[in-house]
Amino acid sequence: KNQVEQSPQSLIILEGKNCTLQCNYTVSPFSNLRWYKQDTGRGPVSLTIMTFSENTKSNGRYTATLDADTKQSSLHITASQLSDSASYICVVSAPLSGNQFYFGTGTSLTVIP
């Protein structure tokens, strides 16, 4: 069964600190993996997208890594800001599933002053 699991479920960090969010998936075959940021009551916003041949992708203070062999990805946030408080969602797509995308349950990040 195609699944996407994220950990931790929630995380609280101090402003300025770094953090790493994890994503494990069983989707196979694999096409690409996306990380989204979702503010409360808003739609998800794309942060990074990686194909199976990419190991890392950065977008400002966000750096995503991908290990297609172990089916794991991480999102590292550097020098966190209060505005980083949001839910971070890992999404995996499989080419044989047409346009279907598999969403993780998300990690709720709270950055406190």
Add this chain to the structure above:
Amino acid sequence: EPEVTQTPSHQVTQMGQEVILRCVPISNHLYFYWYRQILGQKVEFLVSFYNNEISEKSEIFDDQFSVERPDGSNFTLKIRSTKLEDSAMYFCASSGQGVLAKNIQYFGAGTRLSVL
């Protein structure tokens, strides 16, 4: 920056009533999607639409649901007879043409549907 717009932002309806959720995708995009997110749960894929037809749908997208692109700009999701469990946030998304652009989905702000 172009964006996906959804209306209304909040829809309240009685159980058994029909609702239509509206979306205006980004103008040059060709792929359109509907997702839902029940409060406190993960986002779930409902349906994808390309070239005026459904290209993929999930188990959730049963006969009560339908999608339509009535003109060149709007993309709608209709629920024929709403149930209490249809209460959720419904997100519309669109993506462009090409291998890379197709995989970058832009989401609307969502419509919160409350079925009473």
